[in-house]
Amino acid sequence: MQFLRRIGLLLLWPAAPLVAFAAANKNDPYLVPLRGAGNLALVAASLLLVAVLLRRGRWRSIAGKLLVMLWCLPPVLMAVAHLSFELRKHDVLSASVTEARQLGPHFMVGYSSFSEVARLAEQGLIGGVYVTRHNIRGRTIDVLRAEIAALQDKRRAAGLPPLIVAADQEGGIVGHLAPPLTKVPALATLAGLPPDEQQSKAAEFGRIHGRELAGLGVNLNLAPVLDLKPPQRRNRLDFHTLIGQRAIATDPAVVSTIASAYVQGLEESGVGATLKHFPGIGRVRTDTHHFSASLNTPVRELETTDWLPFRENLSHSHSALMVGHITLTAVDPDRAASHSKRVVGGIIRDKWGYQGLVMTDDLVMGAIYQHDVCKAVVEAINAGVDLLLVAYDGAQFYRIFGCALDGARQGKLDAAMLHASAMRLGKPASTAQARAASHAISPADQPFAN
Structure with a gap:
């Protein structure tokens, strides 16, 4: 003893x-x-x-x-x-009305406390919310539907535009609201089918997701994944990206065909799609949830392979584009693509001419959060990113929004970029998710699959 x-x-x-x-x-x-x-x-x-x-x-x-x-x-x-x-x-929370209206629309936040996120929504400190598994744990889907509707009511009462409400329903291993929503197979299961069946099945999956998400009040789905399926096994330290299970196929043409049909089905229900994770994480073995990662492939090669599904879908849909936290070394070796002006402004906006909604992957990921997150926030806004996502740990919103607030007060934010971004976010009929916002605040009239 x-x-x-x-x-x-x-x-x-x-x-x-x-x-x-x-x-x-x-x-x-x-x-x-x-x-x-x-x-x-x-x-x-x-x-x-x-x-x-x-x-x-x-x-x-x-x-x-x-x-x-x-x-x-x-x-x-x-x-x-x-x-x-x-x-x-x-x-x-003490930010002025002017500061809130200028910066708030650029932030989407995950939350656990309704009262807390409601205050952020009423004050205009956020432009969107992200709902996931913990928002339905131990609760009915009707409670979450009522909660989303209440948030939209508060926005309307405050004279603010509807919130963008996002969920992450890819199908397969990523379906954070399924169950109780329908558990749809991964789009990768369609890759071996004939092209006609690929399209019809993918469109059906999109309609299922779209119908159920719209009925819940969600107007933006963070899907589909357009990264090419990696030919080799991932690093054993890859606990969360798991792109080998989430990516559709190794052939960019197959990815484009299936993804475009899925997006069409989703948009038919009034829910916007999000193409992810540009510039492509299929070739990257490192898990950006925890570590920095680099994509060392030449741009010319990426343009004829990995980027084809992105360009094809951006030109034929109203999809948003999610930029990942990997460094595209051939373009900007000093920072991740998610806050690189050379990538967002130089490639996506200027070279491709895409003027839709661009958002970051979750800023509460090790590739960003373990470094100078304030620098990343300022650079992302100045690069032309429209939405900064704070998903996994909503409490980090105060730190990340504080970075933008300090940047604005110190004159570090590009006023022209903020204005251009505000115009993109404010277009009432240019994106599927904006059109869906008006639907989301109406009573749901569609049945829910359980």
Whole structure:
């Protein structure tokens, strides 16, 4: 027994700095599981250990005093981290009406708290919301439908345009609202069919997604995936991208055929599509959810392969375009494509002439968030990106919006780019998702598949 006590005491030394680190970084996206009850448990455990150490007389020795002080750190550091978060949040919520109306339309946020996101929506601090699995966990689909309708009612009462409401229903392994929505197979399952069947089945999948999402109040689907299927196996550290299972095919012509039919079916229901993840992550083995990644393929090769489905679909639909967090080294080796003016402005806007909606992949991904996220936010806006997505951890919105707010106050944002982006976001009939917004705030009149 005495031996076990000594082992336990020894373990307290390395555990103290680890717990202190977790407390100081309580708002980090990687520590989302510790939020709420986890944080309270960590503080309670630290205080309990301090009380036990004091009761056993550890304060009498120098080493004991040091150990007690180490275990006093977690509650203090957590309090400081919480205060820092609240101050940042207060600064964002105190933004002027002019600042909110100028910057808010460019942000789409995932959320857990309805009251919190409702406040952001009413103040014009966001232009869209992203709904996913945790928004329906333990709830009925009717509750989420009513929640989305309530958000749109609040926007209308505040004299603001309808929110863009997005979901991520690709089919296959990515269908964050299925169930209760219909679980549709991955578009990749259609690749081996004859072209006519590919088109008819893909259009049917699009109509299923579109009908159900529109009935829920969602007007933008973050699908389809246009990345080419990688010929080789992915890195074993790829836990989340899993593009080999999500991509449609290795042949760009097959990808174009299936994707265009799917988009058509989706748009028929009044829901916009999002083509992703330009400039293509099929060739990249690194998981951008956690690490930086580079695409080293020459542009000339990409234009005749990976980019063909993107150009084809952008020219025949009202789709939005999602830009991924990979560095296109041949064009801009210094920053990810999602905030590169050479990529967004030079290729997408100027060379391709695309003037539709461009959005980033989730900014709460390691490829961006672990670096200078404020620089990325400012550069993305100045590059001509219209929507900045904060999906996985909605609490990071306050930090990321704060970056844009500081950039605006310091004169770092390009006024011409902001104006051009506002015009694109404000076009009432130029995109499927904008047309769908008016449908989304009407009572749903379509049945739901369960």
